[in-house]
Amino acid sequence: MPTAICHCGAVRVEVPRKPRRLTNCNCSICRRYGTLWAYYKMSEVRVVNAPGATSEYSWGDKALRFVRCATCGCITHWEHIQPTETSKIGVNARNFDPALIGSVRIRRLDGASTWKYLD
Ligand SMILES: [Zn+2]
Numbered sequence: 001m002p003t004a005i006c007h008c009g010a011v012r013v014e015v016p017r018k019p020r021r022l023t024n025c026n027c028s029i030c031r032r033y034g035t036l037w038a039y040y041k042m043s044e045v046r047v048v049n050a051p052g053a054t055s056e057y058s059w060g061d062k063a064l065r066f067v068r069c070a071t072c073g074c075i076t077h078w079e080h081i082q083p084t085e086t087s088k089i090g091v092n093a094r095n096f097d098p099a100l101i102g103s104v105r106i107r108r109l110d111g112a113s114t115w116k117y118l119d
Contacts, residue, residue, distance in 0.1 A: 004095035008072035027111030
């Protein structure tokens with residue numbers, strides 16, 4: 001199964017399939033991180049790391065946490081702090097093998113203001 005791995009290899013995010021599309025969001029956090037998001041159901045993704053191997057950041061209403069490797073600093077995913085059965089997870093597609101996502105369409109999301117796609 002495709003796996004998004006941080007630079008040092010301490011955090012692995014296993015997903016069920018290659019993403020169908022990727023999202024480039026311009027909100028205040030995503031534009032700084034430079035992430036490309038692949039969305040899945042949280043229940044179909046497995047995050048594998050040793051205890052204490054990650055750090056996280058939450059802001060605003062603190063509904064989400066942005067998780068990064070505590071060693072190499074790569075953002076690995078975001079997740080809901082209080083997930084439900086239908087919660088999504090955003091996996092940072094920058095951590096996939098570039099060959100896996102090379103042909104996947106990237107959509108530009110205006111997360112900064114309208115929450116609509118710009119393309
Ligand atoms: Zn790492």
